[in-house]
Amino acid sequence: MKKYIGLILAMGLIAVMVAGCSNEGQVTDKEAAKENNVIKVASHMPPMTDVVEIAAEVIKDEGYEIELVQVNDNIQYNELLNNKEVDANFAQHEPFMEKFNSEKEANLVMIQKIYNAKVGFYSKEYTAIDQIPNGAKVALPSDVSNEGRALAILADQGLIKLKEGVGFDGTIKDIVENSKNLEWLSVDLLNLAEAYNEKDVALVYNYPTYIAKVGLTPKDALFLEKTIDDRFAISLVAREDNQDSDKIKALKKAMTSEKVREFLVNDHSDTLLPAF
Template sequence: MMNKRLFSILAASTLLLFGLAACGSNDSGETTTTSAKKENKVIKVASHLPPMTDVVELAGDVLEKDGWQVELIQVSDNIQYNELVNHKEADASFAQHEPYMQMYNKEKHGNLTAVQKIYNAKVGYYSKQFKSIDELPEGAKIAIPNDLPNEGRALAILNEAGLIKLKDGVGFEGTVKDIEENPKQFELVPLDLLNLPEAYNEDDIAMTYNYPTYIAKVGLTPKDAILLEKTIDERFAISLVAREDNEASEAIQALKQAMTSETVKKFLEDNHSDTLVPAF
């Protein structure tokens, strides 16, 4: 009788342990699955400075209700956001216009693609010494960007204002080699975009080109510019950028929708109308 009872207890214990082990395995599986789902709902976005970083964070707030988590990766230069996306360390970036992205693709054999235009920045020229372009003296030094896409845009503004004359047909893609006429013999000084704000304070620089994001470092806005871009080329709109392999993914399409939401548009119009115009 004792042997039968002992056998029953051992059998019950074995079944109980097996059951607990099975439950534990099931719980672990569910936890792993849940964790994987959460990870799949994370969108990593590389960006640089406000208001670009602000837009990314606001898009994250919009997407939160749908279970998405937007992770902002803030970088300190104009190289890393493309490197991160191209090497799949980030899903997307929001820091540049399409011509700049195309330059990266060409130089680095990248597969980046512009997904959505978000806003057009009000770019132009600033001077600490002069209040009008008419005051610029002969031989004055003018600081311009040293990368080809932004150089072409900067020269197009000077051309439109009559300060120089570019070859017919170059449009926004001209270089200093395309200058046919330079009546006042201006000296064009190429600098990295991030160094242009410092050039504004240099005594020998009469005028410097810049974006609102960068010139804000020296306390200026487009209202302080002595020359602003008049003709807008939509290719230069600051855009959401992804890769060719993930452009159509659920995550990037959700991000695109959030960044073109009324919430983002209202934020841009209410808080940054002096520096940009929404492009959607």
């Protein structure tokens, strides 16, 4: 009889253990399913982060959830994406991405252009181009992709002349005429706004997002970019290995939704232009 009772207790214990394992497996499956519906997107600052958050509302209808991973510099969002810690990022233009790919042997891919920022040059002291004196200091972004864009704008205004054919890819070495003997200061993009308040700096290149730190908008620029090159549109970026995934397709759809367009047009028409 004791053996019989012992056998029953043992069988019951095994059943409980099996049930526990089964329930544990079910929890894991649910967690995995939830994880599969989460899209992690790294971004930097407004209005980029705002666009991601609006897309997060839109994408709920598709059964997905966007998790915004906010960073505080222009390095982390690409590192996170390249290391597969996020699914996508939204903080850069294509030339900047290509520079990262080249330097890091990465495989990031531009998925969708979202908006073109109104970039240009600002001056605290001068209100007209002809007021800029000989030997004036000009603050340019230190990264190659943005430096080329800045120089192209200066060339378009007749302040310098670049080697024929370099377009937006020029560097200081490609300047063939500098009639005002402008002096070049290479400054990290995140620090260019601070250069605006420097006494000996006549011109500062900048984006609306960064120049807002000193209370300025593109309306305050001495001059803005005349010819827009869509390669510089702030874009949704993923990797070669996930660019065709359902997650990225759904993310692209949400970020090009009418709600995102309305936000860009209604709230930020002074600083940018939609690119989709």
